[in-house]
Amino acid sequence: MSTQREMKEKNPWHRPVTIIITVIGVIAIVALVTVAVLQNWPLSQKYKYGIVLDAGSSHTALYIYEWPAEKDNNTGRVEQTHSCTVKGPGISSYASAPQKAGESLTECMQEAVHRVPKKRHHETPLYLGATAGMRLLNVQNSSASNKVFQAVDEALREFPFAFQGARILSGQEEGAFGWVTVNYLDDRLRQGLETNGALDLGGASTQISFVSSNYDGSESPSNSVNFRLYGNDYNLYTHSFLCYGKDQALRMTLAQQTRSGPTSILDPCFHDGYSETKEYSKLYDSPCVSDRKPQEAPSTYIHTGKGNFHQCQEIVKSVFNFTHCQYSQCSFNGIFQPHLQGPFGAFSAYYFVMNFLKLTNTSIPLEQVKEKLAHYCATPWTQIQKQYPNVKHKYLAEYCFSGTYILTLLTEGYNFTSESYPNIKFIKEIKGSDAGWTLGYMLNLTNMIPAEAPDSPPLPHAGYISIVTVIAVLLFVLFILSMRPFWPQCSKEPQII
Ligand SMILES: O=c1ccn([C@@H]2O[C@H](COP(=O)(O)OP(=O)(O)O)[C@@H](O)[C@H]2O)c(=O)[nH]1
Numbered sequence: 001m002s003t004q005r006e007m008k009e010k011n012p013w014h015r016p017v018t019i020i021i022t023v024i025g026v027i028a029i030v031a032l033v034t035v036a037v038l039q040n041w042p043l044s045q046k047y048k049y050g051i052v053l054d055a056g057s058s059h060t061a062l063y064i065y066e067w068p069a070e071k072d073n074n075t076g077r078v079e080q081t082h083s084c085t086v087k088g089p090g091i092s093s094y095a096s097a098p099q100k101a102g103e104s105l106t107e108c109m110q111e112a113v114h115r116v117p118k119k120r121h122h123e124t125p126l127y128l129g130a131t132a133g134m135r136l137l138n139v140q141n142s143s144a145s146n147k148v149f150q151a152v153d154e155a156l157r158e159f160p161f162a163f164q165g166a167r168i169l170s171g172q173e174e175g176a177f178g179w180v181t182v183n184y185l186d187d188r189l190r191q192g193l194e195t196n197g198a199l200d201l202g203g204a205s206t207q208i209s210f211v212s213s214n215y216d217g218s219e220s221p222s223n224s225v226n227f228r229l230y231g232n233d234y235n236l237y238t239h240s241f242l243c244y245g246k247d248q249a250l251r252m253t254l255a256q257q258t259r260s261g262p263t264s265i266l267d268p269c270f271h272d273g274y275s276e277t278k279e280y281s282k283l284y285d286s287p288c289v290s291d292r293k294p295q296e297a298p299s300t301y302i303h304t305g306k307g308n309f310h311q312c313q314e315i316v317k318s319v320f321n322f323t324h325c326q327y328s329q330c331s332f333n334g335i336f337q338p339h340l341q342g343p344f345g346a347f348s349a350y351y352f353v354m355n356f357l358k359l360t361n362t363s364i365p366l367e368q369v370k371e372k373l374a375h376y377c378a379t380p381w382t383q384i385q386k387q388y389p390n391v392k393h394k395y396l397a398e399y400c401f402s403g404t405y406i407l408t409l410l411t412e413g414y415n416f417t418s419e420s421y422p423n424i425k426f427i428k429e430i431k432g433s434d435a436g437w438t439l440g441y442m443l444n445l446t447n448m449i450p451a452e453a454p455d456s457p458p459l460p461h462a463g464y465i466s467i468v469t470v471i472a473v474l475l476f477v478l479f480i481l482s483m484r485p486f487w488p489q490c491s492k493e494p495q496i497i
Contacts, residue, residue, distance in 0.1 A: 171240025
């Protein structure tokens, strides 16, 4: 017993000083690593919000975006957390009762009040951007358009958000911000990857935007938009065709068929068996067709269908003008378009229509897509109605026209071929956020995409922690080695004195 105690006392590892130093060493390492971990631990996530109202020609939609509060100027991902479709038509339809345009927004705005945390209300920017419906109303009756904006303005000021104003976006902005949205959501901008083109089809206008290596903006500068985003320069080609959204394009095909003021037309773009009486005054009540109204027309015409895709395509083609082009190459109506380049995301009505027709898969050869659509168009109206009892009547009646218009616009208008058609992807959303101009618009107005790449820490969090731990352990080993003079002498037998 006493021999054992003596052995302990003579072993230098059992000297109090060695024990104390070792304990202090271990505590120091634990403290160092703990401080490093805690210092770099992300703070409890706080979010900021932004609200954008997309006042389209056929409807208004509200989008709420959210992003981590501490990252709003660099790498923070902005995501759509909620969307609300305003009941009723687009704000341009309230020209004769502007007050109602403001009132129509109340329900979705109240939803936004509940969705955004109360303490963030006052700092949450709220924007309203109007597109082609209001562009047309502005052309037709600018005082009515001003009154609609006044009513909308007054209604939105009633809410507790930081209202930033309501305005009409130019076609160029609509195209460019749609392009920013799809490339931001795909993380192509921050990583400097090759970008995707954007194809947007609305009710009253349509946009095409893409980067082409043979376009530097010198030919047709009005189609050029320059961006510097995350340290990369982009020379974007964009064009918005007013009146070539699918509702106005339909008017143009109907105007084409009612030039002589007939009492009835047999329309190949509508199903066999479809028959509805329509008013001439309503058809021609748009700047897209108003100058073509026949002099002596009855007040109504009977719109009947005959469901023929090929004949429909001929009528659709007639609304595009391919006769003049003052540039090296054009899409249609004398508008310059560089060589199509890269993959394209096609959204809004492109998606609604192709999704309904089950034609979103672009790996199906274009010829086969046309055959499928021809078969759909040839299906009698009674059968179509039976097959889709829950689809809104107006949409259902128009899908044959809409599908034909989309294929004609893409191939005859923009020059997509059987080879380049698979480069198009029909999309509704990317990573939970809807594709459209609204996100790009908000990112731009809140300066959320920096021109230069943000400085990032040289090491990620995990790498930093690992290095601190390794250095601490090495220091400890070094310390132990430096204590060598105090080490016990190695001998097989314990030293007994
Ligand atoms: O389920 C749907 C929802 C919308 N649409 C159509 O999609 C277009 C969207 O138009 P929006 O009001 O957004 O147009 P813009 O302001 O760009 O003209 C309109 O033709 C709608 O009729 C559709 O075909 N199916």
